Amino acid sequence: MPELADVCNLATEKLFAVFSENMGPRQYIELAKAIGKEIKNGIDGIVIGHGTDTMHHTAGALAFMIQNPPVPIVLVGSQRSSDRPSSDAALNLIHATTAAATSDIAEVMVCMFGPTSDEYGLLHRGTRVRKMHSSYRSTFRTIGDIPLAMIERDRITPLTDAYNRRRTDREVKITPFFEERVAMVYYYPNMQPDIIDSLVDNGYRGIVIAGTGLGHVNKPVYPAIERATKKGVAIYMTVQTLWGYVHMFVYDTGRDLMARGIVPAENMLPEVAYVKLGWALGQTDDLDEVRRIMLTPIASEITEREPYNGYLIYQGGVPEVEAFLKKVHK
Amino acid sequence: MVTIRVKVLQDSLVQSSILSYLLRRFGYERCKLFEGDRKHSLETNYEISKQRVGYKPRRDTLPSDYSALGFKCGLEIHQQLMTERKLFCRCPAGLYNDKTDYDAEVVRHMRPTLSELGEYDGTALMEFRTRKTIVYRLKNRTACTYEVDDTPPFKIDRQALEIALRIALMLKTNIVGELHITRKQYLDGSIPTGFQRTGIIGIEGEIPLSNRKVRIIQISLEEDSCREVSDIGHMRTYITDRLGMPLIETVTYPDMTTPDEAAEAGYYLRYLARSSGQVRSGIGAARQDVNVSITGGTRIEIKGVAHIAWIPELTHNEAFRQKALLEIAEQLNLNLDVARWKLIHKNVPPRLLSGFYSMMPDLPASHRLIAVNLPGFKNILSFFTQPRRVFADELSDRLKVIACLEKPNILVSEHCRDELVLSETDLDSLRELLKSRDNDAQVLIWGHEDDIPTAIETIDERCRMAFEGVPNETRKGLPDGTTIFERVLPGADRMYPDTDSAPIPIEDDLIEKLQQDLPPEICDRFEQLREWDVPEDTYEYLLSKNLVPVIERISGECGLTPRFVGCFLGHTLKRLEGCKPWTPGFSYSKIYGLARFVADLGLDNAILKEMLPVVYEHPNIVFDSVLTTIGYSKISREQILSHVPILRQKFNDVCTSKNPNACTDWIMGNLRKMALGNICLAELRAAIDKGVDGD
Amino acid sequence: MTDLFKGYKGAALSSLKSYNVRVWSEALIKTTRGDFNGIILPRSENDDDRHIVLKLPTGYNVGIDVDTITDMTEHGYKEAHYKIPEKEFPTSPDKPNVKLFGTGGTIASRLDYRTGAVIPAFSPGELY
Structure with a gap:
């Protein structure tokens, strides 16, 4: 890909050769350390080639392990392999290296196609992004916010000014820790308490639940949750709707669950809450400290407000939707 | 997108103003082909070189002339199958949209991929060099996420597989044990993935022609490509309705030794497919690629020949084009050494060309006018290649495809077609600018500055190829029997296994089931028609529409001779179709019903010819009323x-x-x-x- | 030893062994459905054990049902060694320095052209 040489001086290193389902805590830690070293050595930007399936898990983990980076850290993948003439790999790589080399956004980001067309890419914040289609090129969407920027071959257009700016200093804090005995449970109607019990009995120290609606599970599970929290297992609630906050005060269910020790995780995405809990428990056994870490926004995994239009716009090349809505509903 | 569109618009304005300049300069009637230009006729280099090549019109060319040339021809026949769905997704097959009727557009670029040996394929690089933006038009009704390569393939359509197997059996091929889907790369954008999914059903078959057997290399089942909407400058637009429809490709060995034999094989294969009763007919449902070579030449593929009737003229002209290119190579190598040959090009300063610039004061600032000197190329640019075509067209065609310079895109120093020729004063200026010598030829090209390097490279490349003879390429057939450059012939390294599909076993049970129900062979059909004494002029019509079974049914059950029914369909019905397409509701069973009606009443069958036009126009009419309409009354x-x-x-x-x-x-x-x-x-x-x- | 019959098992493996034909050999296979000539390819381990994969001279792959095979002879051998050339990435002092870490995934994977498997091999040197 000769175009890459026009963008930057690119040095490459193969850390692993795995499909993304085989990425996990060991790889997060190794990656975070390697990036920390590069930053110290004065690099201007980092690109990480990654499988797309769990790219948002890795992005979340790196956002916590590499705090306050001075340069852009860009994860990139492709939905079609590069042996296919219409592969998105080349354009994604060009976009990602351009972002890493020249953008002013010093955060952990995912860079993938905006629309399915070969037109522009979007830079998504690492803690607010999710793969939303099994095969589409524009599979990544920012959830609960709007993407950070639009990126073309020769231009980066920020969509917001709320981001960390590139710096020349080399100060970065690497916290490469992860507790592997953390699980995520996707709630379904008629879930039985033994699901939770078996996790607890197997020594799990943290559980993230993706609950229904505002953050709910059914009554039969209550005793199991109470038993778990009493045994010192940290349980956090997120929402299956992905968009929106956990609100456990609206219904009795929520209040009952909080009384049993479940902690609402604001508007953290379930996968992000999972990696954050693993990362928090990796650092301390003190559950109050874990709670403090979990609920303190570090990399916009929790946001104070949700833009009214985030759900509607900038989600794959249809700003026209907003114009349309304005026309229909004044 | 917006910027691209603006640029294209600008380019086409430029091109059209150049065209109008040419028209003004030469006058409309002079801007036509020069063959009729009596003033120059015999002494022109075109005529002299045409004689040197030994070109003759096809009607004067004997089989012995073709064998002297070493003429060889093979066919690749594409035939759409009559299925409900597309081959690898669940979209309906056979629905077409108007090319301007679509719900959305998707933009893609094709990028060459590394071959097995870590090299880029020649075509691949060329296609990439053109930097084409490909736009796909989608209509929800006829395309899903599969068509735009946003979803992997679904299971192959069983109906298509069984039809393909049946035809493979009719071709007497060796049926594979397991169908493996292969990706065949196409970088022109005609398929959004950049490859066609295709698989071999059978290999090594044969068909009997009147004089010889023609061997079949293979038959494959594959997905159809997009229909092209436009190709202007750097933007090519396709519509995706046809994309993914199942078709079979039958490939013959280059066993045909005359143009007529090629057509005969084409017809035979078409009749054979049609006799299955399970293939589509109509415009675009069957298309031919024709491979031609002569001794010393190269296998040239003429793509997308819409009508078999065009094959003889196209292959005839291609054989002589190859002969002409071999003559050109001989001529060039006589005086020049390709290793030391070097073209010179120069920016033409404003106002140097009084003729060109006086008519083109508004050439945009981003455009360049380039003069090129081709050492030793005197009398090559105007060398005959095809009827009404010269070597300069080989340059012009490539400039359009590779460098995206819309035609007209070249003016040359030698007399050939008027619209290609530089004016005398401009030519003098150019020769001076380039310090040309007597034996050199000059060309003038113009276009957007970004395209100029590729354009010069393209001219250089094609001129160098002229020393070798016939370059590898695919060409597009035109209705007048000539061809134009389409693409460089793709290399062998463009077949890759499709990792998205599992192999599909083809069981003996299925083959046996299909084997039991094959239609008679086409050579037997011919024999049958001859035995029935059906006039020969109806054969093409009857066989391409698979009407022998209809003749059998009507003649057998309505007391008519097969000869009468053959004429009734092959003459009377055909004439009606020539005037007006079928009225909805009309069918062959209506014809059967009509024949039955006449037979039951004991009427003489000649009346059928009077009744048919009425039924053709009003398919739902009661047959009794037809008699009234035509004024029949019973008289002894x-x-x-x-x-x-x-x-x-x-x-x-x-x-x-x-x-x-x-x-x-x-x-x-x-x-x-x-x-x-x-x-x-x-x-x-x-x-x-x-x-x-x-x- | 098993590498000579890469990916084959059960009936297909026995068939190859009984005719003494290896993967990557050029072979003529006679079957009840006619003759097939080509290069024997490795077979994906998840596919069934009833077919042998053959690359035809035209570049297409086909499968041959072992139950239809009446004879098989090897008349050549041609193992493919597929390697993408690594090239030095050009640098210039006025351009920013970027580090690319490869972890795998589709972006780094490519087709094993002979066998058709997608392999997560990644050599960043390929990028230029």
């Missing part, structure tokens, strides 16, 4: 014959003709309408001739 034989004496008398009163049949003809004419359906016309005529005038 005796009554009809009773008119003969009076008519004979009348005729004798007025006639002056010496023709011995005149009397009978005249009486027949008068009685025809009355007789139709009531008496066999031949019988009536015999009766009149014999003087049996009733009682």
Whole structure:
């Protein structure tokens, strides 16, 4: 890909050769350390080639392990392999290296196609992004916010000014820790308490639940949750709707669950809450400290407000939707 | 997108103003082909080189001439299958949209991929060099996420697989044990993935032609490509309705040794596919690629030939084009050394060309005008290549495709077609600018500055290839029998296994089931038609529409001779179709019903020819009313014959003709309408001739 | 030893062994459905054990049902060694320095052209 040489001086290193389902805590830690070293050595930007399936898990983990980076850290993948003439790999790589080399956004980001067309890419914040289609090129969407920027071959257009700016200093804090005995449970109607019990009995120290609606599970599970929290297992609630906050005060269910020790995780995405809990428990056994870490926004995994239009716009090349809505509903 | 569109618009404005400049300069009537230009006819280099090549029109070319050339031809016949769905997704097959009717557009670029050996393929690099933006138009009804390569393939359509297998059996090929889907790369954008999914059904078959057997290399089942909407400058637009429809490709060995034999094989393969009764017909449902080579030449693929009838002229001209290119190579190598050959190009300063610039004051600032000197190329640019085409066209065609310079895109120093020729004063200026020598040739090109490096490279590349003879390429056939450059012939390294599909076993049970129900062979069909004494001029129509089974049914069940039914379909119905397409509701079973009706009433079958146009126009009409419409009434034989004496008398009163049949003809004419359906016309005529005038 | 019959198992493996034909050999296979000539390819381990994969001279792959095979002979051998050339990435002092870490995934994977498997091999040197 000769175009890459026009963008930057690119040095490459193969850390692993795995499909993304085989990425996990060991790889997060190794990656975070390697990036920390590069930053110290004065690099201007980092690109990480990654499988797309769990790219948002890795992005979340790196956002916590590499705090306050001075340069852009860009994860990139492709939905079609590069042996296919219409592969998105080349354009994604060009976009990602351009972002890493020249953008002013010093955060952990995912860079993938905006629309399915070969037109522009979007830079998504690492803690607010999710793969939303099994095969589409524009599979990544920012959830609960709007993407950070639009990126073309020769231009980066920020969509917001709320981001960390590139710096020349080399100060970065690497916290490469992860507790592997953390699980995520996707709630379904008629879930039985033994699901939770078996996790607890197997020594799990943290559980993230993706609950229904505002953050709910059914009554039969209550005793199991109470038993778990009493045994010192940290349980956090997120929402299956992905968009929106956990609100456990609206219904009795929520209040009952909080009384049993479940902690609402604001508007953290379930996968992000999972990696954050693993990362928090990796650092301390003190559950109050874990709670403090979990609920303190570090990399916009929790946001104070949700833009009214985030759900509607900038989600794959249809700003026209907003114009349309304005026309229909004044 | 917006910026691209603006640029294209600008380019096409530039091109059209150049065209109008040319028209103004030469006048409309002079801007036509120069073959009719008597003033120059015999002494032009075009004519001289044409004689050197030994070009003859096809009607004057004998099979021995083709064998002297070493003419060889093979076919790749594409035929769409009649299925409900597309091959690898669940979209409906056979629905077409208007090219301007679409719901969305998707933009893609094709990028060359590394081959197995870590090299880029020649075509691949060229296609990439053109930097084409490909736009796909989608209509929800006919395309899903599969068509735009946003979803992997679904399971292969079983219906398509069984039809393909059946035809593979008819071709007597060796059926594979397991179908493996392969990706065949196409970088022109005609398929959004950049490859076509295709798989071999059978290999090594044969078909019998009148003089020889033609061997089949293979038959494959594959997905159809997009339809092109436009290709202007750097943007090519496709519509995706046809994309993914199942088709079979039958490839023959290059066993055909004359253009007519190539057409014969084409027809045979078409009839064979049609005789399955499970393939589509109509515009675009069957398309041919034709491979031609001569001794010393190269295998040239003429793509997308829409009509088999075009094959002879196209292959004939291609054979001579290759001969011409070999002559050019010989000529060039006589005086020049390709290793030391080097073209010179220069920016043409503003105002240097009084002729060109006086008419083109508004050439945009981003455009460049480039003069190129081709050392030793005198009399090459105007060298004959095809009827009405010269070597300069080989350059012009490539400039359009590779460098995206819309035509007209070149002016040359030598006399050939008027619209290609530089004016005398401009030519002098250029020769001075380039410091040309007597034996050199010059060309002038113009276009956007970004495209100029590729354009110069393209001219250099094509001129160098001229030293070698016939470059590897695919060409597009035109209705006038000539061809234009389409693409460099893709290399062998463009077949990759499709990792998205599992192999599909083809069981013996299925083959046995299909084997039991194969239609008769086409050579037997020919034999059958001859035995029935059906006139030969109907064969193409009857076989391409698979009407032999219809003839069998109607003649067998309605007491008609096969010859009569053959003529009825192959002449009467064909003539009606020539005037007007089928009315919805009309079908072959209507024709059967009509024949049945006439047979049941005991009417003479000649009346069918009068009734058919009414039924063709009004398929749902009651057959009784058809009789009324055409004015039929039942009259006995005796009554009809009773008119003969009076008519004979009348005729004798007025006639002056010496023709011995005149009397009978005249009486027949008068009685025809009355007789139709009531008496066999031949019988009536015999009766009149014999003087049996009733009682 | 098993590498000679890469990916084959059960009936297909026995068939190859009984005719003494290896993967990557050029072979003529006679079957009840006619003759097939080509290069024997490795077979994906998840596919069934009833077919042998053959690359035809035209570049297409087909499968041959072992139950239809009446004879098989090897008349050549041609193992593919597929390697993408690594090239030095050009640098210039006025351009920013970027580090690319490869972890795998589709972006780094490519087709094993002969066998058709997608392999997560990644050599960043390929990028230029």
